Amino acid sequence: xxxxxxxxxxxxxxxxxxxxxxxxxxxxxxxxxxxxxxxxxxxxxxxxxxxxxxxxxxxxxxxxxxxxxxxxxxxxxxxxxxxxxxxxxxxxxxxxxxxxxxxxxxxxxxxxxx
Amino acid sequence: xxxxxxxxxxxxxxxxxxxxxxxxxxxxxxxxxxxxxxxxxxxxxxxxxxxxxxxxxxxxxxxxxxxxxxxxxxxxxxxxxxxxxxxxxxxxxxxxxxxxxxxxxxxxxxxxx
Numbered sequence: 001x002x003x004x005x006x007x008x009x010x011x012x013x014x015x016x017x018x019x020x021x022x023x024x025x026x027x028x029x030x031x032x033x034x035x036x037x038x039x040x041x042x043x044x045x046x047x048x049x050x051x052x053x054x055x056x057x058x059x060x061x062x063x064x065x066x067x068x069x070x071x072x073x074x075x076x077x078x079x080x081x082x083x084x085x086x087x088x089x090x091x092x093x094x095x096x097x098x099x100x101x102x103x104x105x106x107x108x109x110x111x112x113x114x
Numbered sequence: 115x116x117x118x119x120x121x122x123x124x125x126x127x128x129x130x131x132x133x134x135x136x137x138x139x140x141x142x143x144x145x146x147x148x149x150x151x152x153x154x155x156x157x158x159x160x161x162x163x164x165x166x167x168x169x170x171x172x173x174x175x176x177x178x179x180x181x182x183x184x185x186x187x188x189x190x191x192x193x194x195x196x197x198x199x200x201x202x203x204x205x206x207x208x209x210x211x212x213x214x215x216x217x218x219x220x221x222x223x224x225x226x227x
Contacts, residue, residue: 002157035217043158043217090157102148103215105157 003027006091006106013081014114021076021109023091029104031097032074034066035090037108043090049074050097081113117141118202123222132189134221136202139183144206147178149187150217151198158201158217161187197225 004025013019025032034046048056049068063085065077074091088110092103119137126132138147146165150158162169162176164185169176175188189196201220 002159004157042219045215088155092157102160102163103150103158105159107156110155 002104004104004106010110012112018079023074025093029093031094033092037088086113117204120221125224126192132192134187137184138204145204147185148203150201153198192225
């Protein structure tokens with residue numbers, strides 16, 4: 001148990017659906033991250049939030065929309081996804097964005113887009 | 115791109131020490147070496163980190179060469195549960211908002227019964 005909880009664990013959606021991924025951390029951390037991991041590829045950093053402010057957006061398509069209402073919760077809203085968006089989506093947190101403290105990851109949401 | 119180079123895969127017999135190498139020849143003086151591992155279908159898990167001295171914790175030991183251009187993660191008595199992808203990462207301890215934590219492809223370690 002890492003203290004970072006992601007729901008749902010698995011998600012199947014059609015290309016016209018709208019869904020949201022949720023991440024919650026109980027560690028008192030100030031930075032939260034979304035990563036994407038496609039099959040046989042390295043983790044790709046998507047978004048970074050520091051103190052609820054988005055500080056990094058790595059050229060992610062607009063069909064992915066993050067939301068960080070407070071430092072404990074992070075959402076990834078999905079709409080009109082493509083089959084190539086099927087991947088493991090991982091949330092992580094750390095005490096700060098700038099510091100070298102370790103990242104704590106959730107177990108991820110395995111997303112399949114049909 | 116990742117600043118580290120690791121072998122794609124390695125095998126190790128159960129009960130033996132697993133030694134995972136990492137090359138980071140362009141490491142800067144203020145960059146630390148971190149190791150994470152990812153068991154299948156789970157999120158990465160922090161293992162250990164160090165700057166220049168060797169480090170040991172309950173999970174592993176980290177040996178960093180004197181010139182800091184390479185390091186080795188040692189799992190002293192590997193078990194089947196240590197089968198995972200191991201990532202070696204370098205980053206500064208206190209950077210700025212532009213610093214990125216970049217995961218490369220890592221080493222896929224197979225522990226053989």
